[in-house]
Amino acid sequence: MNQFSKPPKTIPELISILEGKGIANANPSYSERVLQCIPYYKLSGYIKSTPEPIELFDVIKTYELDMEIRNAIFGLLAHYE
Numbered sequence: 001m002n003q004f005s006k007p008p009k010t011i012p013e014l015i016s017i018l019e020g021k022g023i024a025n026a027n028p029s030y031s032e033r034v035l036q037c038i039p040y041y042k043l044s045g046y047i048k049s050t051p052e053p054i055e056l057f058d059v060i061k062t063y064e065l066d067m068e069i070r071n072a073i074f075g076l077l078a079h080y081e
Contacts, residue, residue, distance in 0.1 A: 009040070011032050012032075014035055015028065015031055015035070017040075018047075018056060021047065023047060023054060023055065023056050023059065024055040024056065025055070026056075026057060027057070030057070031056050038060070043059055043063060046059050046063050046066070050062065
């Protein structure tokens with residue numbers, strides 16, 4: 001079994017990391033719910049590709065749009081296989 005040297009970050013710690021990167025957090029309870037469902041490291045790619053300053057809500061909307069497009073494309077590909 002793998003032994004990890006770093007303990008996992010808590011949700012408040014992840015939110016403070018996001019704030020340290022210039023991501024505004026308009027709704028803390030929404031941010032907590034989102035980070036419980038979507039891993040921070042999945043969102044980090046979307047954070048890097050957006051101009052600063054930005055709100056976490058905008059990052060989530062970009063992530064959700066990307067997932068919708070990805071699901072539509074894979075659905076079409078599965079239909080033609």
